Amino acid sequence: xxxxxxRELFIDYLGSELDHELTEKFSKHLNECSQCREKLALLSKTxxxxxxxxxxxxxxxxxxxxxPRVQSSPSSIWSAIWGMPRFAWNGLTVVVCFIVCIGSLAxxxxxxxxxxxxxxxxxGSNVPAPVFQQAQVPFQNFVDREEEFKKIVDxxxxxxxxxxxxxxxxxxxxVSAQWEQQRxxxxxxxxxxxxxxxxxxxxxxxxxARNKILISSMADRYLMTQVSK
Amino acid sequence: MGLVQLTEKDLVxxxxxxxxxxxxxxxxxxxxxxxxxxxxxxxxxxxxLDICQETFLKTYQQISYLRDYKKFKxxxxxxxxxFSITYYRSxxxxxxxxxxxxxxxxxxxxxxxxxxxxxxxxKLEPTELRLLVExxxxxxxxxxxxxxxxxxxxxxxxxxxxxxxxxxxxxxKSRLYLGLNQxxxxxxxxxxxxx
Numbered sequence: 350x351x352x353x354x355x356r357e358l359f360i361d362y363l364g365s366e367l368d369h370e371l372t373e374k375f376s377k378h379l380n381e382c383s384q385c386r387e388k389l390a391l392l393s394k395t396x397x398x399x400x401x402x403x404x405x406x407x408x409x410x411x412x413x414x415x416x417p418r419v420q421s422s423p424s425s426i427w428s429a430i431w432g433m434p435r436f437a438w439n440g441l442t443v444v445v446c447f448i449v450c451i452g453s454l455a456x457x458x459x460x461x462x463x464x465x466x467x468x469x470x471x472x473g474s475n476v477p478a479p480v481f482q483q484a485q486v487p488f489q490n491f492v493d494r495e496e497e498f499k500k501i502v503d504x505x506x507x508x509x510x511x512x513x514x515x516x517x518x519x520x521x522x523x524v525s526a527q528w529e530q531q532r533x534x535x536x537x538x539x540x541x542x543x544x545x546x547x548x549x550x551x552x553x554x555x556x557x558a559r560n561k562i563l564i565s566s567m568a569d570r571y572l573m574t575q576v577s578k
Numbered sequence: 579m580g581l582v583q584l585t586e587k588d589l590v591x592x593x594x595x596x597x598x599x600x601x602x603x604x605x606x607x608x609x610x611x612x613x614x615x616x617x618x619x620x621x622x623x624x625x626x627l628d629i630c631q632e633t634f635l636k637t638y639q640q641i642s643y644l645r646d647y648k649k650f651k652x653x654x655x656x657x658x659x660x661f662s663i664t665y666y667r668s669x670x671x672x673x674x675x676x677x678x679x680x681x682x683x684x685x686x687x688x689x690x691x692x693x694x695x696x697x698x699x700x701k702l703e704p705t706e707l708r709l710l711v712e713x714x715x716x717x718x719x720x721x722x723x724x725x726x727x728x729x730x731x732x733x734x735x736x737x738x739x740x741x742x743x744x745x746x747x748x749x750x751k752s753r754l755y756l757g758l759n760q761x762x763x764x765x766x767x768x769x770x771x772x773x
Contacts (some may be wrong), residue, residue, distance in 0.1 A: 360754050364736065366735060386683040394762075398707070399730055399731070402704070405614045406614060408609050408627070410605075411622075412609050412631055414635070414638065416598040416601065418597065431642075433645075
């Protein structure tokens with residue numbers, strides 16, 4: 350330690366705020382340097398003189414304040430909140446920020462997925478990426494790892510099945526409704542055709558009965574003609 | 579539990595809730611230190627008492643804004659300091675040249691006597707030494723003076739002083755070094771040698 354550094358530490362030493370390690374070096378330098386020692390002694394003497402010359406005095410007249418007692422009001426809750434210690438404010442701020450972040454992500458329909466390459470953040474509807482896209486990178490040599498590939502394909506299939514299950518049900522219901530409507534139309538058309546055929550059959554029967562009567566009368570007339578000859 | 583046994587935190591909390599007795603107990607615990615601090619800054623006993631009273635009054639009015647009860651001491655001294663600065667400025671403006679001349683004459687007489695008796699202070703009466711120190715402190719600028727008072731007389735740590743004066747610790751050390759050095763030069767027989 351040189352004289353310049355030593356003098357920079359005078360104030361810390363006089364204020365009893367010099368740490369232990371520096372105190373040792375400081376004392377060592379003072380033992381070796383008479384100039385610094387003398388200057389420190391003068392400053393120390395000044396400090397002692399000041400304290401001795403002007404000691405603390407008693408207050409000439411004790412202070413007393415006659416304030417009215419204030420009843421605690423509901424606003425004291427707010428003052429209690431306002432008077433929370435700093436760590437409580439910090440904690441509250443963190444919680445509010447967390448809630449705002451989660452709320453924003455939920456509002457934007459965001460999804461955070463844990464993948465092999467790390468966490469990924471995506472927005473929009475909950476539709477997984479196509480299987481061929483997801484399987485491309487890890488299964489370039491899928492022939493060697495067929496079992497694993499099948500397992501992953503099954504897993505993806507289940508995910509796809511689950512994700513499309515709703516759409517499939519809706520589609521089936523729609524097709525069923527269309528089919529039922531078409532069936533009712535066909536039934537009505539078939540019923541119309543059937544009644545038409547029945548009417549034709551009835552007319553045919555009438556026509557055949559009329560023809561039968563006509564043929565029998567013509568046969569009778571022919572027989573009578575033959576008999577008369 | 580009696581009020582006397584309460585900690586400073588309890589007293590501050592009770593004062594915030596509107597208990598005047600708790601506040602008066604706080605006053606009784608701090609009035610001596612605050613009074614002496616202000617007295618050494620302004621140099622007049624009656625004015626120091628008035629400033630002390632104003633400081634406590636403002637403390638009571640503003641105590642609900644105090645978030646950390648551990649900072650009460652520094653906060654109280656900061657309010658006292660602000661009132662003292664206002665007083666110091668008004669006093670400096672109204673000081674007449676006659677008063678300044680008389681004060682300088684008295685300081686010179688005392689200094690001469692102090693230097694003659696250097697190394698044997700018993701020859702200087704306590705009142706004379708006191709007037710000498712007061713005069714020497716008056717010659718410092720306000721920043722150096724308040725730093726010297728807070729550190730040497732009140733025994734605050736450097737970071738506490740920095741908090742009260744709202745400046746970096748390095749500035750506090752620098753002001754204290756310069757102030758103490760100047761006091762040494764005023765009080766000791768100055769041989770022209772500077773530290």
